[in-house]
Amino acid sequence: MPDTTSSAPLRIALAGLGTVGAGVIRLLDANADLVTARAGRPLEVVAVSARDRNRDRGVDLSGFAWEGDMTQMASRGDVDVVVELVGGADGPALTLARDTIAAGKGLVTANKAMIAHHGLALAESAEAQGTALKFEAAVAGGIPIVKGLREGAAANSIEHIYGILNGTANYILSTMESSGADFATTLKDAQELGYAEADPTFDIEGIDAAHKLAILAAISFGARVDFEAVACEGISRVRAADIAQADALGYVIRLIGMADISTDSSGAPVLLQQVKPCLVPKGHPLAHVTGPTNAVVAEGNYSGRLLFQGAGAGEGPTASAVVADLIDIARGEAGAPFSVPAAALQAMAPAESxxxxxxxxxxxxxxxxxxxxxxxxxxxxxxxxxxxxxxxxxxxxxxxxxxxxxxxxxxxxxxxxxxxxxxxxxxxxxxxxxxxxxxxx
Amino acid sequence: MPDTTSSAPLRIALAGLGTVGAGVIRLLDANADLVTARAGRPLEVVAVSARDRNRDRGVDLSGFAWEGDMTQMASRGDVDVVVELVGGADGPALTLARDTIAAGKGLVTANKAMIAHHGLALAESAEAQGTALKFEAAVAGGIPIVKGLREGAAANSIEHIYGILNGTANYILSTMESSGADFATTLKDAQELGYAEADPTFDIEGIDAAHKLAILAAISFGARVDFEAVACEGISRVRAADIAQADALGYVIRLIGMADISTDSSGAPVLLQQVKPCLVPKGHPLAHVTGPTNAVVAEGNYSGRLLFQGAGAGEGPTASAVVADLIDIARGEAGAPFSVPAAALQAMAPAESxxxxxxxxxxxxxxxxxxxxxxxxxxxxxxxxxxxxxxxxxxxxxxxxxxxxxxxxxxxxxxxxxxxxxxxxxxxxxxxxxxxxxxxx
Structure with a gap:
């Protein structure tokens, strides 16, 4: 278990040195003084690991130990927290996560697929070990929505949670809106501009948004994470004519992830989770969200409607979320990852839409x-x-x-x-x- | 110091039973199960105090001890945390706050004037005592912006912080915009509808927003709270013609609190703090904020632009923020109120606008x-x-x-x-x- 009371440095191992990993290193260097002041102790990277040791990432790695097999990071005696930025729901990322928690170290991850599929089991282990599991960066990039729900809106029964959870899809829809172009052309442009990947399936078919939604629903409603139950439909069938007609009727089209809790005829709680293109009234805050931005609305029974908006991806925003989690851990905050203990999360049947x-x-x-x-x-x-x-x-x-x-x-x-x-x-x-x-x- | 590790109830004394106080009691009753699950222990009101014992507040007070002199709550042996909802920068509220912290108990307050004037001294005492001082409800009602800055955006050097911090002023300006009516008529209507107080000075002259801004600036920039340095101008001189002309030029008018840090010619940090009516481009997220809503933009050097939006006042939203603070305390979160230790907050000269x-x-x-x-x-x-x-x-x-x-x-x-x-x-x-x-x- 990491030492959470001392002013000794929080010692970090970083697995994965892609865009976000390099961003974390840059952030910890650029903002070192203020991060130390706010965390109450220095945040110090001691070891790194990635597939290719020799790739130039524009950051100086010479001060860090190089770990050839990243899963070995879990057993390093000089590490308090492992940051997993490798990705993939299973495989080495999951092995590293399990081993890290089993070793009583903290785990910070941006891996939405892993949390959507295995977050519950990881949370149970982390709670049993009394160590931290944090995944702010897994949902909506730089927007602190996990903390917003876990802490900011903690007093509320959440009545609805919904939002724009995928920046690529939002970029495409809002660009179709402003240009009048069709889906295929806009996707191609987005790929050339770097807003969409060569294989855009996860983004445009809603799977990425569904991962995030399943995590948000669990925190909001105290439900066991149930990714398989998310009804998912992408944006590839939305035509320019749909956008024009929606506009004429006073709406814009957005890919919306939404989760709602209700009760079935026997009074048992049931959970509706879906990611689908929706019509959003032009007066609604989500209608003004354009480009690769994310935005989440949480409607609490006392807070009313809360909106959290920001960059949904990218080096800086995602690194910001990762380091916010590290600061939490350095401050000694290691509470239940899903706000209530994992054992208390309820299995909820999918609602009839x-x-x-x-x-x-x-x-x-x-x-x-x-x-x-x-x-x-x-x-x-x-x-x-x-x-x-x-x-x-x-x-x-x-x-x-x-x-x-x-x-x-x-x-x-x-x-x-x-x-x-x-x-x-x-x-x-x-x-x-x-x-x-x-x-x- | 409250017991932060046990599962024993967090015992609360509530000073002030106006709208917000009654709301806190209602919330703790209505959401008791989920608050207990998330806090890890029950939140239990044990004592209450207010000026008039016999007023009907629509809540049952029979289960709570009545404290005739609220400042005595600080010394009650059966209390872990005092919630101060009395208001006023000085007087009994300040006495109660000081005594509570001196007694090693946690303090939760919605009192923006007190925090803007005395927050620094109170934070120093709380840190010396190792107890919690929390004031989420003092800034922007139900929006978790204090936590958003202290935790969500903690990894960032904040470059700009600004927003709509007063719901009454925003209601008036956005109503003038939609109706074309002048300021005096709109204010009168707002008073009749309960959106503005009989004496609206604090709201329409920007003083309330200035209190909140001084708090946000301290957290964002690591500056000592300096309310006196906020340049403040209200909305009473804004005419219907200004709104019409702004509209023709592509803008709306909003009362904006903004704080910026820069350096003077000697390289010392200087702080610009002002609350003034501003023109906001119609494409900016704040342009879409209408009615009594608040919204805060924090621009971090890694996160980019983050927007937090929600109800800026009212029974439910303010109670939501108060109880979120209580849940934090129940979970054992009692870090530096202004994100860094009060002694580390820098005195910054006001910037030349x-x-x-x-x-x-x-x-x-x-x-x-x-x-x-x-x-x-x-x-x-x-x-x-x-x-x-x-x-x-x-x-x-x-x-x-x-x-x-x-x-x-x-x-x-x-x-x-x-x-x-x-x-x-x-x-x-x-x-x-x-x-x-x-x-x-």
Whole structure:
């Protein structure tokens, strides 16, 4: 267990020297005096490890011991805390995390996949060992949202937690909004500008956001982390026409991760977790979040709506979050990683999404022929879905398709689902409809 | 010193049973289970005190000891922490705070005036006693900005801290914006709706915001709290015409508290602290903050821009912040109230505001006669102030006045000040000009 009372340096081993690892070293050097003053003791890197020893990272590593096998860091006698910045839900990162905690050392990680999959087991071990497990950098980059929930909003029953959890997806959607360009073009530009990776799947399909959401939901609701239960849908089906129609109706489109707690018919708590593109009213704070920014809204039963916004990724912001965790540990703060002891986190069944009452945006791509609109509106009527507004594009596009977009009045999502079932076999629809929730203002 | 390791209840004495005090009691009752789980032990109110024992506050006080003289709470043997919600920079609140800390008990307060004036001395005592002094609720209501700076952004050198720190002033300005009404009418409506007090001086003249700013500046920059050095200007001189002209130029008007650190010619750190109405570009996150909401921007050298937004006052949000502090104490978190030890906070001289480079909005009220515009623009030229845009109202108002509004290019504020000196004796001006900084995007 790290010595949390002395003014002796907190001795750090750093596994992974990519962008964030190099950023941590730079930050600890540039801000050394103030970090020492705030932590009450120096933060001192003693050992580092990475795949390639010889790569130039623009930081001087000569003062640190080099560990060829990073999993050996856990057993070094000269280390109090290991910072894991290797990534990957399993493999060496997980081995290092387990061994570090088992050795009674603190662990700081930016690894959202590992925490989403194994955070619960790691937290149980850390609590049993009385050592720290911290992952501020795993959620929303530089935004201190884990601390914001664990400490800032700790007095509240959180009623809703939702936000923009992936900067790449937000960059693409907000760029489509300002440029009018389509998804494929915007993604390609984003890749060239470095806002999207060569393989963008994790970002644009919502998986990265789902990792973060599962962590936020656990802290917010005292639930066991359940990544598998996150219903996940990406942004690749959002068209320029959807953004234009949303705009005409007073909305923007954002990829929103949201978690809500409710009770099922037997009174047991059930957890809704989903990452999906949503319509956000232009007056909502999340509508103004553009570019690669992240923002999280926590609605507490006493605090009301709290908004936390900042850079969702990048060297500086992520290093800022990692070092904030190290300062916490240096100060002796080593409480339950998920705010309540891991053993007290409740297993909650996934909620039926259909029970939600709200407005929905539906966009159909249909053949340009008579009667199609009547078919769609009849299905809505038969499913008891009330339509607030409907836009039909005047002319077919190059593929002979017409877009029909509509916004429903408040109603149960299950009715919308039923309407779509009624239309499932229709040969008027040229592609599966795009269905997006509308956030309340 | 409170017992911070056991699972015994944290025993609380509550001084002041106004809106916030009653809210704390309600919150601790409604959220008892989750607060206990997160704090690791029950939070238990044992004694209360207020001026009037018989007033109906809508909460059951029968389970608590009644303390007729609240300053006696400090010496009660059955109390670990005193919550001070009485208010007033001095008087009984300060006596209670001093005695509580001297007795080795923790102190939680929502009293911004007391912390702005005496926070440094109280922090020194608390650190000497090894006990907690916490004041999350003193700044920006329910927004966890003290924790956000002390913990979330702890790794950063804060480069700028600024925000909307007074809900009443923001309600008035944003209502003037949406309604087009003038200041006096809007204030009167706000008073009738309960958004402004009968004596609104502290809110509309920026004093309340200045208290909060002085606290934020100390934490952000490691400076000794220096409320007296805050340059303070309220919103009562802002006219509907200013808001309309700002709008035409792409801005909204907000009462902004801002603090910046820089160095003087000898290299010593100097601190700029001011609360003033400012023009905020419509693309800036603070431009979207309407109604009685608060929002704080902290720009760190690694985190980049962080935004914290939420309710700035009210029973629920303030109680949320008070209880978050109590949970911190129950968890054993009793670090330096201003992030670094009080003795390490630096005395910093006030910065010369004129050194700032930026854009400025100037609004003159002038007599409706020939040559006035030439006089003003000549003064600008002679002071080396470059004008980006100028709007002159077409016709004189009822008082025979014409408004001339202009926005300068980037330049030193000292030049603007010099231009105003050149015009000080002009009999063309019917009132002192209104000068507002323009925030960068």
């Amino acid at each position: 259909g029970a939600r009452i709200g407005q929905t945006y539906l966009r159909f791509t249909v053949s340009d022929r008579p009667g199609v609109l009547a078919e769609i509106t009849a299905a809505m009527r038969d499913a008891d879905v009330s339509i607030e507004s409907l836009i039909q594009q005047g002319r077919a596009n190059d593929g002979g398709e017409v877009l029909v977009a509509m916004v429903t009045h408040d109603g149960p999502e299950s009715c919308v689902t039923y309407a779509l079932q009624l239309l499932a076999d229709s040969d008027s629809l040229t592609a599966p409809p795009l269905v997006m929730k509308i956030l309340e203002d | 004129g050194a700032r480079i930026g854009q400025t909005y100037l609004r003159f009220t002038v007599s409706d006669r020939p040559g006035v515009l030439a006089e003003i623009t000549a003064a600008m030229r002679d002071a080396d102030v470059s004008i980006e845009s100028l709007i002159q109202q077409g016709r004189a108002n009822d008082g025979g006045e014409v408004l001339v509004a202009m926005v300068t290019h980037d330049g030193p504020e000292s030049c603007v000040t010099y231009a105003l000196q050149l015009l000080a004796d002009s009999d063309s001006l019917t009132a002192p000009p209104l000068v507002m900084k323009i925030l960068e995007d």
